[in-house]
Amino acid sequence: MRYTIPDYYFKFKCTADQCEDTCCAGWQIGIDEASEQRYRKEKGLFRRTLRKNINFHDSVFRQQPDGSCAFLREDGLCEMVLQMGEEALCRTCHYYPRHIEEFENEREITLSVSCPEVAKILMSRREPVHFLHKEDEKEETYPDYDPIFFDQLQEAREVMIQILQNRSLPASVRAVLILGLAHDMQLRFDGGSFFTCQQLYSRYQSRKAASYASEWLKSKENKARQTAYQEGHPHTTHQEGYLRHPEKDSAVAIFSYLYNLEHLRADWETVLRETESLLFKEASENDRDSYRRISKEFGAYIMTEYPDWEIQKEQLLVYFISTYFCGAVYDGHIYSKVRMAVLCVWYIEELLKARWLRNEKFLDTEEVCEIVYRFSREIEHSDQNLEAAEKIPIPFP
Numbered sequence: 001m002r003y004t005i006p007d008y009y010f011k012f013k014c015t016a017d018q019c020e021d022t023c024c025a026g027w028q029i030g031i032d033e034a035s036e037q038r039y040r041k042e043k044g045l046f047r048r049t050l051r052k053n054i055n056f057h058d059s060v061f062r063q064q065p066d067g068s069c070a071f072l073r074e075d076g077l078c079e080m081v082l083q084m085g086e087e088a089l090c091r092t093c094h095y096y097p098r099h100i101e102e103f104e105n106e107r108e109i110t111l112s113v114s115c116p117e118v119a120k121i122l123m124s125r126r127e128p129v130h131f132l133h134k135e136d137e138k139e140e141t142y143p144d145y146d147p148i149f150f151d152q153l154q155e156a157r158e159v160m161i162q163i164l165q166n167r168s169l170p171a172s173v174r175a176v177l178i179l180g181l182a183h184d185m186q187l188r189f190d191g192g193s194f195f196t197c198q199q200l201y202s203r204y205q206s207r208k209a210a211s212y213a214s215e216w217l218k219s220k221e222n223k224a225r226q227t228a229y230q231e232g233h234p235h236t237t238h239q240e241g242y243l244r245h246p247e248k249d250s251a252v253a254i255f256s257y258l259y260n261l262e263h264l265r266a267d268w269e270t271v272l273r274e275t276e277s278l279l280f281k282e283a284s285e286n287d288r289d290s291y292r293r294i295s296k297e298f299g300a301y302i303m304t305e306y307p308d309w310e311i312q313k314e315q316l317l318v319y320f321i322s323t324y325f326c327g328a329v330y331d332g333h334i335y336s337k338v339r340m341a342v343l344c345v346w347y348i349e350e351l352l353k354a355r356w357l358r359n360e361k362f363l364d365t366e367e368v369c370e371i372v373y374r375f376s377r378e379i380e381h382s383d384q385n386l387e388a389a390e391k392i393p394i395p396f397p
């Protein structure tokens, strides 16, 4: 068995009762079978509390009215750990924020950025992330598993990470390159010629591909600008021009998908409404071109005042690609895995843009960490949301 971890793995330390937003709230924690048996068999004084706080029928911990785990005390400590010791924790609580992707003879362990401490580690890191491997003698066989396909995916992922960590290019160009690579890989997979993908790797790492991706992005921007101008022509009514602003329309439409996902925290909708209002509504009432102007101004602010976001974007893209890309071995959805990674970072950037506006055009790493962990909690801790996110289109005009 081969185990893979990111090189910042051992930097994590749970801050427990000092945590700014405990992981023991906001989602329903499922209990694994072994832990459930242990809780059922508990004989001591704590038995009564266990019976009260656990829904044995659905194998979940009950929640308090505010959504926190029934075992979470006001001082931020866990009653179960205090009474039964850490070894009594169920699998989910024991491993969190570790996230394990399981493949035949492979375990890829990451730290979820839904934990504020992990978000801080990743967002404060400047050097590119590397991955460490370890092997032991264990072996397993999965039925209907294609190890050759998995090896190919791993190889492609390495290439994508190399592209993403090429800091001579803007992060947006790197994102377009991995999207293009994944798109072409998907075509080959669907057409039964996946084995020819190696030809693509050097192509997508070439200067020619980078300048093509850069030109492609510029042409999309110009097209949106031109269409916006035409839409705003005097022959078009103000209302039509406002409604048919392509760049904004695309952003509004893609952003709206977030409302249809499962919401894990009660206040998440408020965050979405506030973002929508700041980016797409408030300023638009007097300024038809406001979304473009806000985005442009935000881009200029990032370049001069907060260049770290360019590195943070890279770390997030690498995080999403390293965590989810190889899952394509189970469903063949190569392109959607990459599209989801790019989309998640786009969503985070939109949320940040709104936060920057709310803060009178100021942003720092603390704000970025908060947005990152809150977004991750909503998307990454719901299989339903992850599945839905793979189907959301990319917001290009």
Ligand code: SF4
Pocket: 013, 014, 015, 016, 017, 019, 020, 021, 022, 023, 024, 096, 097, 114, 115, 116, 117, 118
């Ligand atoms: S969110 Fe992270 S730091 Fe906070 S209590 Fe949970 S594991 Fe610890």
